[in-house]
């Protein structure tokens with residue numbers, strides 16, 4: 384995560400095929416759990432790793448495990464995981480990262496043909512991700528032949544406890560090789576999991592990267608975009624369009640900025656209002672009410688003004704400027720992804736702000752994912768997909784029928800359709816320059832330059848923490 388330190392995927396000593404998978408997946412830098420866990424897993428140690436959901440645990444064990452594979456034809460990595468969805472998801476993620484290394488994965492869970500699963504596993508998969516019940520069933524029946532996983536992962540261990548799988552898991556381990564590496568990944572490590580760990584792990588290293596500050600909600604996707612200072616407004620507008628943000632809070636650093644930005648947004652056709660600490664109470668209430676009632680889509684706020692406000696259902700939080708301190712980031716993002724809903728947090732940074740972004744990643748423990756700002760063509764494509772989807776679902780209105788009947792007297796049907804579609808497309812005009820912000824190539828170049836120039840003293844986490852391996 385730390386873009387100014389030596390922390391890169393290359394530095395772990397992963398093989399080139401895996402590095403290619405990492406690159407193709409778009410991972411630029413390791414997340415904190417990856418940074419800390421990968422070296423130990425690669426050394427063959429048993430590990431208990433605690434990190435929140437969405438922090439990249441799959442790649443943490445997946446990459447390290449795949450790097451040591453011998454491709455003997457046996458199953459080499461077993462991931463035990465509580466649900467079918469997770470089994471498929473982890474299988475897909477490991478395949479995505481390992482495909483250039485020739486890694487094959489199979490997800491094994493209940494409700495699927497037994498013989499097909501056995502077949503897939505026997506035909507030379509290196510990785511099996513499995514739910515406990517079905518796995519135990521297979522193991523008891525002795526159906527798996529080349530099944531001697533040298534690395535076994537208990538993923539989402541706390542969930543397995545909650546779902547009552549502990550006994551199954553204990554039973555599963557009776558069938559597994561005694562000579563093995565065992566890894567336990569979990570968002571929390573309750574006492575029962577600790578007890579289980581004692582019986583199945585050997586001299587484990589314990590890693591905990593759960594934030595010591597305030598936690599961010601687990602179902603928020605964090606993204607950042609790298610821009611030049613002068614591109615801020617264009618970038619914001621493009622992202623609002625690309626995300627079809629309908630209920631968003633945009634955070635600024637100063638009240639002046641909230642005023643200016645809301646004015647700009649309104650002049651560009653968005654429904655926006657500013658909220659800052661200097662406003663009269665009744666003025667603030669008014670703004671809040673119209674935001675709550677969805678009369679305005681965009682709330683442009685300062686940190687102070689938004690503190691303690693109970694606004695739910697916000698789809699997006701935009702950091703127009705990166706917050707001054709990591710705690711503010713967590714407070715800001717706390718406005719979205721509430722009550723089981725998913726949310727998106729978007730941060731605009733200039734290369735000069737990488738350091739601040741690093742502090743935030745470290746503090747919040749969430750991987751903030753780099754993305755390029757979509758160009759006009761990409762946004763249009765998204766619009767068109769939305770229009771098509773809407774057309775499929777749109778009920779037919781009486782008045783529309785009437786207009787159609789009258790039009791079809793002197794126009795043919797396709798002409799009517801083309802013109803009606805043109806009216807829809809016309810409304811969704813994407814403005815601004817085609818390309819905004821820095822490309823991934825630019826960003827990589829800057830990161831490399833920083834690495835070379837940096838002296839250990841002035842990296843913000845230049846202590847030994849980062850140089851474990």
Ligand code: ADP
Pocket residue numbers: 408409410411412413414417434435436437438439440441442476750751752753
């Ligand atoms: P967890 O198991 O901790 O809940 P996942 O392994 O499912 O998290 O990862 C969450 C998401 O983050 C996935 O979409 C994954 O592809 C992505 N991701 C993981 N590591 C990185 C990284 N280093 N950089 C960018 N994205 C990452």
Ligand code: MG
Pocket residue numbers: 440441538539
């Ligand atoms: Mg996971």
